[in-house]
Amino acid sequence: xxxxxxxxxxxxxxxxxxxxxxxxxxxxxxxxxxxxxxxxxxxxxxxxxxxxxxxxxxxxxxxxxxxxxxxxxxxxxxxxxxxxxxxxxxxxxxxxxxxxxxxxxxxxxxxxxxxxxxxxxxxxxxxxxxxxxxxxxxxxxxxxxxxxxxxxxxxxxxxxxxxxxxxxxxxxxxxxxxxxxxxxxxxxxxxxxxxxxxxxxxxxxxxxxxxxxxxxxxxxxxxxxxxxxxxxxxxxxxxxxxxxxxxxxxxxxxxxxxxxxxxxxxxxxxxxxxxxxxxxxxxxxxxxxxxxxxxxxxxxxxxxxxxxxxxxxxxxxxxxxxxxxxxxxxxxxxxxxxxxxxxxxxxxxxxxxxxxxxxxxxxxxxxxxxxxxxxxxxxxxxxxxxxxxxxxxxxxxxxxxxxxxxxxxxxxxxxxxxxxxx
Ligand code: GDP
Ligand code: IMO
Ligand code: MG
Numbered sequence: 001x002x003x004x005x006x007x008x009x010x011x012x013x014x015x016x017x018x019x020x021x022x023x024x025x026x027x028x029x030x031x032x033x034x035x036x037x038x039x040x041x042x043x044x045x046x047x048x049x050x051x052x053x054x055x056x057x058x059x060x061x062x063x064x065x066x067x068x069x070x071x072x073x074x075x076x077x078x079x080x081x082x083x084x085x086x087x088x089x090x091x092x093x094x095x096x097x098x099x100x101x102x103x104x105x106x107x108x109x110x111x112x113x114x115x116x117x118x119x120x121x122x123x124x125x126x127x128x129x130x131x132x133x134x135x136x137x138x139x140x141x142x143x144x145x146x147x148x149x150x151x152x153x154x155x156x157x158x159x160x161x162x163x164x165x166x167x168x169x170x171x172x173x174x175x176x177x178x179x180x181x182x183x184x185x186x187x188x189x190x191x192x193x194x195x196x197x198x199x200x201x202x203x204x205x206x207x208x209x210x211x212x213x214x215x216x217x218x219x220x221x222x223x224x225x226x227x228x229x230x231x232x233x234x235x236x237x238x239x240x241x242x243x244x245x246x247x248x249x250x251x252x253x254x255x256x257x258x259x260x261x262x263x264x265x266x267x268x269x270x271x272x273x274x275x276x277x278x279x280x281x282x283x284x285x286x287x288x289x290x291x292x293x294x295x296x297x298x299x300x301x302x303x304x305x306x307x308x309x310x311x312x313x314x315x316x317x318x319x320x321x322x323x324x325x326x327x328x329x330x331x332x333x334x335x336x337x338x339x340x341x342x343x344x345x346x347x348x349x350x351x352x353x354x355x356x357x358x359x360x361x362x363x364x365x366x367x368x369x370x371x372x373x374x375x376x377x378x379x380x381x382x383x384x385x386x387x388x389x390x391x392x393x394x395x396x397x398x399x400x401x402x403x404x405x406x407x408x409x410x411x412x413x414x415x416x417x418x419x420x421x422x
Pocket of ligand 1: 043295327411
């Protein structure tokens, strides 16, 4: 069997959680492979909205194993709160969740270091979610980190104190940054983590594949936030692209099957950094209002703009996307006409690829205007109800990026999902 991968092709919040939830009945295992509680994945069904941060989005479907892979970073406090909330809803989390011993732990001092680093950057701040993601991955690559498997060791507390004290020394070097470390709740949450099913997930993943089980790897963030291929330094600290599923789960590249690329019919970004098609006018505001574009993790307003085809093509290429899911087509129902960026002007040249720098002084988007599909799409349940102008928009995108759009989403609910092609 192969592992299918589902990930974001833009700047995150494309609607990954919704599509994982829709696809889960076709899989035995849903596995997160990178990121941590910076993610906010929204699922809606039976009139209720759920937001997941570290727990994979298969958790609401029975008979699915949800794996938190080695590439993920875990904040025990947030993790426990998330599980407690799910248990309160009657979800059997303990029975359907397994955590890699090689996943790294976010310490309270990692969160403080994130805040201190952002404050020190001033106007140049990344716009981090302040969940401690960057400092935790820095300790991972710097070979100082603590992993989930370490909590089973009798030396865990002393190792924790050593790392915490090192962080306290570092925090003291940030001018004027005031802090206090209270780790009682964290240590309590670590004790809770120990009661959960901890696994050597790379073995389990490969065993599951050999046994013919179907695995879906759930990406977090999006391609433009990838540490290598995103808009560096305004990125997250992990590989969000399909290759990240290999290192974040222990799966060989030749085991990757379908790569589902999720994108919105327009673009959004939360946090700082370049965004060529960003709209600073009432059109952008209308998108934000219609699309309810406010962060699922931080509540911050998301920046909005038109679809960017050079960006999308780049993302399709670096991920090897085999099929696409277009989200939030209903939101553009408020416009008579739709703009699409097909090229950039870059150093007096018209280009259709993403150059090294995409700051406003480096690229200027070139737009094509297409007819819109004014009206309410959210009640559509069959393909013959889809407006022709929307089908033409989909065909225009497919032609530009060379990959089929197989799923069309017309609302946040599970039921508001149309299969365009099998
Ligand atoms: P994720 O991080 O990729 O899982 O995406 P988020 O959950 O952060 O953001 C996507 C938002 O759009 C959520 O509020 C979803 O409920 C919502 N959503 C998903 N698909 C659609 C859609 O087709 N139409 C509309 N209107 N909302 C959608
Ligand atoms: P999901 O999985 C959108 C952004 C932050 C910031 C940058 C770095 O819900 O799509 P970090 O906390 O990782 O150090 O922040 O990345 N960011 C996201 N934006 N969706 C996300 O996750 C994000 N996770 C991080 O806003 O600009
Ligand atoms: Mg999100």
